[in-house]
Amino acid sequence: MLSTDILIVGAGIAGAGLAAAIDGRRDVILLEQEARPGHHSTGRSAAIFIQNYGNAVIRALSAASRPLFDMPEPEYFPEPLLSPRGILFVAGKDDLGDHEALLAESDGLVPFSAEGAAEMVPLLDPSGIVASAYEPDASDIDVNALHQGWLRKARGKGCVIQLDAALTGARRSAGKWLVETSAGAIEANVIVNAAGAWADTVAAACEVPRVGLVPMRRTMAVLPCPDGYDCRHWPLVSSSGDHWYFKPDAGRLLVSPGDEDPVEPHDAFVDDMVLAEGLDRYQQAVLAEVTRVETSWAGLRTFAPDRTPVVGFDAGIDGFFWLAGQGGYGIQTSPALSQVASNILLGEELPASLAAAAEAMSPRRFPQ
Ligand SMILES: Cc1cc2nc3c(=O)[nH]c(=O)nc-3n(C[C@H](O)[C@H](O)[C@H](O)COP(=O)(O)OP(=O)(O)OC[C@H]3O[C@@H](n4cnc5c(N)ncnc54)[C@H](O)[C@@H]3O)c2cc1C
Known part of the structure; x- marks a missing residue:
């Protein structure tokens, strides 16, 4: 033994x-x-x-x-672990309360106008944004x-x-x-x-x-970057109420419905209905149609x-x-x-x- x-x-x-x-x-x-x-x-x-x-x-x-993260032991981490990304929080009228709570408890969040948000990420539909804020130091890991x-x-x-x-x-x-x-x-x-x-x-x-402990499923989908946009240098964009987010990933867009469904522990897989509803929420916030999902997966976030x-x-x-x-x-x-x-x-x-x-x-x- x-x-x-x-x-x-x-x-x-x-x-x-x-x-x-x-x-x-x-x-x-x-x-x-x-x-x-x-x-x-x-x-x-x-x-x-x-x-x-x-x-x-x-x-x-x-x-x-x-x-x-910024100064890892070089013997084990020869390359940088973080790269700049930034995160832009955007609120529609339905998640304004979440946005205000976020600002109240945040450190280093810069309030942004709807126009400023849409200028930074032209895919966003400015007509749906009532408040926005930017965290410049958010990073890809x-x-x-x-x-x-x-x-x-x-x-x-x-x-x-x-x-x-x-x-x-x-x-x-x-x-x-x-x-x-x-x-x-x-x-x-x-x-x-x-x-x-x-x-x-x-x-x-x-x-x-x-x-x-409760495992909660969260879904991710990879979409092509919409035609006519260069999405490579956009920040991660998240609804302030965590109802969807997207971020550039190797020339494509990684989109999540922000789902949090309690499940039993298992090798997680996508619920097609949850993904479709989530993509619909994302679609309402942006100016381009979702034409294709290249791949998708789900994982478990486990909370006390x-x-x-x-x-x-x-x-x-x-x-x-x-x-x-x-x-x-x-x-x-x-x-x-x-x-x-x-x-x-x-x-x-x-x-x-x-x-x-x-x-x-x-x-x-x-x-x-
Ligand atoms: C879609 C998604 C997006 C996320 N995004 C982020 C993010 O951007 N930033 C962030 O910080 N976090 C993020 N998270 C959360 C993060 O991934 C988790 O908090 C983290 O990976 C948990 O690590 P873990 O080692 O506890 O779990 P796991 O990686 O699941 O490891 C647990 C391991 O235990 C093993 N195991 C279980 N039972 C047994 C057993 N009986 N015997 C032996 N082995 C066993 C399993 O096989 C598994 O490999 C995200 C999670 C998901 C699902």
């Missing part, structure tokens, strides 16, 4: 980031049920960093992540480079990565976990639950109470009831550590979240700027 200090379940951005942040200070096995890491949410994101996104905890983690960099670092520091290996059950006995996986048994001092949409399922398999990640040791079960519920922000918060998770896991002091966020993320906030 294999034996380790820490068994991390899930090799998405969360598990990979934590394995890298542990930095060889403990023996780690990183377990992944799929044949390749990144098959689920991590490989399906919109790859954007937006500071003015999510609740106060998310914003604190994003702000703390930004310098780590090279998610694959980030994920592969974390995995490379983890491996280089001695972490063993087991693919095609699903945790199927675990029980705690004499201060250790005896873990059943589809690739054999493993003994571990600590289990880290970084299983994304399956985090509550993994908890149940370890006889740990669920915390109420308070939309704050769940990070820390379980309150009731020894040696069970949560790293879940990153919702729609798991890539942009990954550098800081990996660091905080590793600090808590190894009993180290937290950066003062993230102590309140760490407290808010504790699994102890859930009733036992």
Whole structure:
């Protein structure tokens, strides 16, 4: 039987980031049920960093992540992880309330006129815009480079990565976990639950109470850039109420209906009706017809009831550590979240700027 200090379940951005942040200070096995890491949410994101996104905890983690994105360790990240994009929020009369709330809690959002918005992105129909604002520092993230960099670092520091290996059950006995996986048994001092949409399922398999995580489907479609427009340098454009967004992607347009439908954990696929309704909302905001969808996919954004990640040791079960519920922000918060998770896991002091966020993320906030 294999034996380790820490068994991390899930090799998405969360598990990979934590394995890298542990930095060889403990023996780690990183377990992944799929044949390749990144098959689920991590490989399906919109790859954007937006500071003015999510609740106060998310914003604190994003702000703390930004310098780590801007100056990553060159040994593992030889190319820049961020490239300039910007985000333009536009509100029609129906999402003016959302827009005002966004402005009230934002940092560095520049209010824009409807004409200014349409000048920046000529595809927008100015007649439907009643308010607009621009975040210049929003950036595209090279998610694959980030994920592969974390995995490379983890491996280089001695972490063993087991693919095609699903945790199927675990029980705690004499201060250790005896873990059943589809690739054999493993003994571990600590289990880290970084299983994304399956985090509550993994908890149940370890006889740990669920915390109420809900996977929500989000759809993405790739459309050709409309004839007569050069969309390459546009910012990401989002309705202030998150009812749709689009961003340039390799000469095409990536469009999302902004859907958030609760589903069971699964290998997510597109609901054609949700996509059609979402494209209709997008269509109403722009001046060109949707002629063709080149490709589409869906992924799961998994939220706790308070939309704050769940990070820390379980309150009731020894040696069970949560790293879940990153919702729609798991890539942009990954550098800081990996660091905080590793600090808590190894009993180290937290950066003062993230102590309140760490407290808010504790699994102890859930009733036992
Ligand atoms: C359409 C879409 C757009 C998004 N856009 C952005 C964005 O622009 N910016 C941003 O920051 N975030 C974005 N997100 C959110 C981000 O993708 C997620 O928060 C993040 O990828 C979650 O990472 P994870 O490692 O927790 O989950 P995952 O990547 O899903 O990894 C969990 C892993 O656990 C494995 N696993 C599960 N059960 C077991 C088991 N029993 N045994 C072994 N392995 C198991 C799974 O196979 C999976 O690989 C987006 C998400 C979606 C779906």
